[in-house]
Amino acid sequence: xxxxxxxxxxxxxxxPFFHGIVAAGETFTYPTDLGEDEARDWWLLAPxxxxxxxxxxxxxxxxxxxxxxxxxxxxxHIAGASYMVDPACSGRGVGxxxxxxxxxxxxxxxxxxxxxxxxxxxxTYAVKLYESLGFTVLGTLPEGFRHPAxxxxxxxxxxxxx
Amino acid sequence: xxxxxxxxxxxxxxxPFFHGIVAAGETFTYPTDLGEDEARDWWLLAPxxxxxxxxxxxxxxxxxxxxxxxxxxxxxHIAGASYMVDPACSGRGVGxxxxxxxxxxxxxxxxxxxxxxxxxxxxTYAVKLYESLGFTVLGTLPEGFRHPAxxxxxxxxxxxxx
Numbered sequence: 055x056x057x058x059x060x061x062x063x064x065x066x067x068x069x070p071f072f073h074g075i076v077a078a079g080e081t082f083t084y085p086t087d088l089g090e091d092e093a094r095d096w097w098l099l100a101p102x103x104x105x106x107x108x109x110x111x112x113x114x115x116x117x118x119x120x121x122x123x124x125x126x127x128x129x130x131h132i133a134g135a136s137y138m139v140d141p142a143c144s145g146r147g148v149g150x151x152x153x154x155x156x157x158x159x160x161x162x163x164x165x166x167x168x169x170x171x172x173x174x175x176x177x178t179y180a181v182k183l184y185e186s187l188g189f190t191v192l193g194t195l196p197e198g199f200r201h202p203a204x205x206x207x208x209x210x211x212x213x214x215x216x
Numbered sequence: 217x218x219x220x221x222x223x224x225x226x227x228x229x230x231x232p233f234f235h236g237i238v239a240a241g242e243t244f245t246y247p248t249d250l251g252e253d254e255a256r257d258w259w260l261l262a263p264x265x266x267x268x269x270x271x272x273x274x275x276x277x278x279x280x281x282x283x284x285x286x287x288x289x290x291x292x293h294i295a296g297a298s299y300m301v302d303p304a305c306s307g308r309g310v311g312x313x314x315x316x317x318x319x320x321x322x323x324x325x326x327x328x329x330x331x332x333x334x335x336x337x338x339x340t341y342a343v344k345l346y347e348s349l350g351f352t353v354l355g356t357l358p359e360g361f362r363h364p365a366x367x368x369x370x371x372x373x374x375x376x377x378x
Contacts, residue, residue: 076289083291125334127238128362129245129371166368169357171333172287193355193373195331200290206328209291211355211373 067115071140119152133160229277233302281314295322337370
């Protein structure tokens, strides 16, 4: 697996699984009907922020991550990141590799911590992954997310010092 | 004191204290050198979001608040808000009135809770005010804010159900 800069040409490979994940409405606080043009603008970030893809030996896109500043001004030393992995490629360590990469990016870029603003508490796969990489739950917004199957569930705010 | 919709004509009265508060860099995660045009675009929100001013009997602007959605998609029932009070008018209950107003706005608009993403922990005046209006600290981002006098201090995430 290789992690490299995402290009606009990668979008055609990202959008199918991106769209499926967002439309399912179980893990992201994005509009479930988010259109492709807006989605592309949200996801493919310009420098100094970054968007990457994880690809296999054949060049197939397995997943993607975006990395950005999470607070401005005197909170500007706090980074944020988001990840999407093609469900067809789950279980291959793609999410872990993308998360570890984003932590290294943030550290190198001079950020002092990474914060996730809204991790759906029923997304236990992601929560456990983040915890295994050193994140802790700072707090949980009660009933912050209306899950299509579970109803109102919490949104974790997660943090890892760098 | 009256709280009413802010207009673009109010901006000339807002900007001097807005600029002073932001440039001081003690309470907001805004760039301390935020320019006036960008500040106006950030603060004067279009519907369905709202920006209001608190004025006295002579029409003088005492403070201002903006109210907005804090999460999108299936987190779209969580509101957010920000407040600025002219320091020359402190101690007159302006901040309390603006905060109470925003809670009522959010409740009426159908939001289920109000969340503040970044309350500087050394801004004890604001923290106590919010707590007196029913907010609790969900968690604190350690060293999330570089205070010009106190160094790295925490950023509270605060919440109130509606």
